[in-house]
Amino acid sequence: MKKVKVLILRAAGTNCDYETQFAFELCGAVVDRVHINSLLAGRKDKIFEYDILALPGGFSYGDDIASGRVLANEIKNKLSDRIRKFVLRGNPVIGICNGFQVLVKMGLLPDPELFEQIATLSYNSSNKFECRWVYLKIEKKIKNESNCIWTKNLPNVINLPVAHGEGKFITKNQKILKSLNRNNQIVFRYSTKDGNKPAYPLCPNGSIQQIAGICNIKGNVFGLMPHPERYIFALQHPARECCADKKYGWGKIIFQNAVDFVE
């Protein structure tokens, strides 16, 4: 069988590319870490050689101006048609942390058809960088209807680590927030251990409605502030908890879902 191919797009200041690559490879994919300069200089439709696109965490271009802003503009200005086509074809796309910020700021989330920025990720309410583990509640509807292809087979509440200074999710207006809820686009919310509404620090950034991750209506584009690539093995958990089988962490399931989806 042909192996699933993943493109990890990196730029100056990208950090989490190696561990994200490892996570996809562990799930059976073939991964290329490609610098934006070489994607722009290379053949025009190089992106279509790949099945999955991942925008990893980090501080692209130093997060100058605002987190993810410069890379978002660069992709939108220089790759606009191709990236939109890639997304609308239904290819899985994931943006983690800085990648989520890029997806939101170029408008691929929450609505790639619109392709305009209608939400943002702003400074944490605590006004500082927060590196900690959180509980994430998987929205029931999404789970049942399998709207988001990335989050199947997860229990109601999982743990993942966050590490960001600008993670407070805000929509442009109430209408957009309502439509996100209505369309089952909210994938993860920060929660307590029992799935209830948390206070700081379990909601580490003050996101509206404790939103930690969202997807597009179709469910192929997924953006989240927490880092699933940092919980591939049980060993990475602070208390070494594992998912169903002894060795792995819940983060692995997320990458596996996308690879399985393509297959």
Added chain:
Amino acid sequence: MISTNDCKVIKIFNLSDDQLVELSKNNALYLSLVEMQAIQCYFKKLKRDPTDVEIETIAQTWSEHCKHKTLTGPVDYTEISPVLSYKNSGVKKDSNSSHITYTTVKKRYDNLLKETIFKATVELNKKWCLSVFNDNAGIIDFDSKNGVAFKVETHNHPSALEPYGGAATGMGGVIRDILGVGLGAKPLANTDVFCFGNPTTKISKIPAGIHHPKRIMSGVVSGVRDYGNRMGIPTVNGAVYFDDGYMANPLVFCGTMGIIPKNKIAKKVVSGDFILVVGGKTGRDGIHGATFSSARLESKSDVNAVQIGNPIIEKKVLDAMLKARDLNLYRGVTDCGAGGLSSAIGELGEKTGAIVYLDKVPLKYDGLHPWEIWVSEAQERMVFAVPPENKEKIIEIFKKEDVEAVVVGKFTNDEKLTIMYNDNVVVNIDMSFLHNGVPRPIRCAVYKIREEKVQKPIKMGSSEILKVLKASLSDLNVCSREWIIRQYDHEVQGQTIVKPLHGNGIEVSGPGDAAIIFPYTVVKGTKKGIVLANGLNPQYGKVNTYKMAASAIEESLRNAVSVGADIEKISILDNFCWGNPNNPEILGSLVRAAKACYDMSKAFGVPFISGKDSLHNEYSMKGKKYSIPPVLMISAMGIIKNVENTVTMPLKAEGNKIFVLGVTRNELGGSVFTKIKNIKNGIIPDVYPKESKIIMKKIYHAISKKLIESCHDCCEGGIAVAISEMAFAANKGVKIDIDVIKTEKVDLLTAVEILFSESNGRFVVEVKPDNQAEFIEIFKGSIFSEVGYVMDEKRVIFESKKNGIYVQEKPEVLLNFWRSTLTGG
């Protein structure tokens, strides 16, 4: 040579001694008279006067920061010790000590470093030490294909003047040390240790001309955060120590550990190789940083000596250079740190010679004099030795990642340093004079060993003990560092499997002893891990620098062993931060600490692999000079065979047994307890390496056999604090019987002293009842005892039936005391 607008010839032929000193002072060279005379003499031989570029080059190369003149120089050492030794017990020393006689021992060191620290490493001769004390970092064996490199630097003076920029570039600088070791290592983790004044000091009490410690702390933490986080390197281990001796002269230690293929450890610069300067442009920032580190801090110290950092440029250099490394495109590399291009090119070309065209160096802006370009410490620059045939290829690799790379000259075979600027020769001196011409004056050192007295027996009731326990937990030097730790991305790269804060879930957190990196993304299929830990206790050094050094070494080892490190596979790094070494007593205290380094390194069998000293940590206020309390900060790095066999410190399950391993002695000198109760006397904890090492070996054995559920070392605050931390980190109860804790002699210590003594060599461990027999079998022959158990009920209880003591508190209450002191703000 002739003076031009850019480059001046400095007439020194006929200068008197006074004028030489004046010249050094006016140009911020920080060279002594003897050194200036050596320069004068050299140029008389050349029959010409030097240029300003030449003088600056020599001053930079000979600076304390680059040359470590004190530690590698000759020292006449005199040690004065009291005849009546308090050693071993400090038992019955309540006799009046005014009639004590002293003995004097003298010793001449030709090279202090080589005869103490380095000597221990040579004598230990560990096969797994791959590169020690001769590159930008020490390297030890990781597996058959890879080594791991570790380096810790200080950036004290810059951080005093400009806390954010100083700390950020401190981090950036030590990361470049790792990029510049061998042919370049990939950084896997950062460490940071700080010493500050008390952050709660009233503003009115802060002397003029210095920043408030709170401002220094928040600036330094932000600086390390912004550089480390943006580089994508997790900051996983560290410490903060508060003492008002660091009010005007804070200490900032930054460390980086990286992994390097074994076939990339050797550099070989060949005549004819191009000199390629890569990364940031050169500007006027950080001029005289190297020489400035020999200066005393004053209220008018020059902020221009502080560098300006840009982590994203360094990240681009890192990404691109590792590609070039793996394609074998260069033969040598080093970082531009203190002394800038002068230091980097001078070092790489020491054996060959080099010619440099300064006008080719990319500049941030016009108007720099040649000497400024040459010694500027502008950040994020690396220098490569590139074979001519690879020039285009390597420049192309950097260009693809938007990194500037420019050939500025080449390595020659004339063993001279030649520098051109706009077709004029501005430097032409011998490499041998530059690197070996510095005079080696003999320095005087004196150390008088102070007599220590046991405090009067301390007795307290239960409620007072509880009060002291709470005060200990919220003491600045014990309390939670969570406010700092969570601002650092300590999990980027995904490899931090033992984190700085430990809990049994994700919410409750206690202080971990050490961090473990599991480099699974770099070394595919490995099971091995790298443990990082540290130790320091400046409080002990105020009385006895030997014990301070010995305790710091043991503490770093205990921390590493507590998470599962093998004591036979640990290496250590020394960082000396001392006052002015021209003062014989200050230098004497340093010699005494260096002796402890030798003794402990040998006794524990742990080699030093790298180190750094920062001397001249003194400041003047209202005309008076003050030196900092000396610090020896020890960083430990160990290799763990199987990352699955590692433990954290929170208690794990009800019904498990608690053991204390090691002997509790009457050693409250310099302790948190005596500080809280304002007790002046007390014996400073000593180190008993034979006893300790056996226990450490046994712990490793027991952890490998999965017989230990949790483990925590006893340090500041003693057993009481250690056990409380293990309980509140897990939110579990524990009951401890003070009467069965093993002391050196029965009834020698009161219950309070047992709880709060800070004796070295002790661990608290948790063992499942099922494993108890096997566990005890392993520890047979060592001193240890079962002292209690983990309870269903959520209460921490310390009981002494003998003394009618029953101390109890909820773990969450203790947690809050520990958590509420340092909250940023």
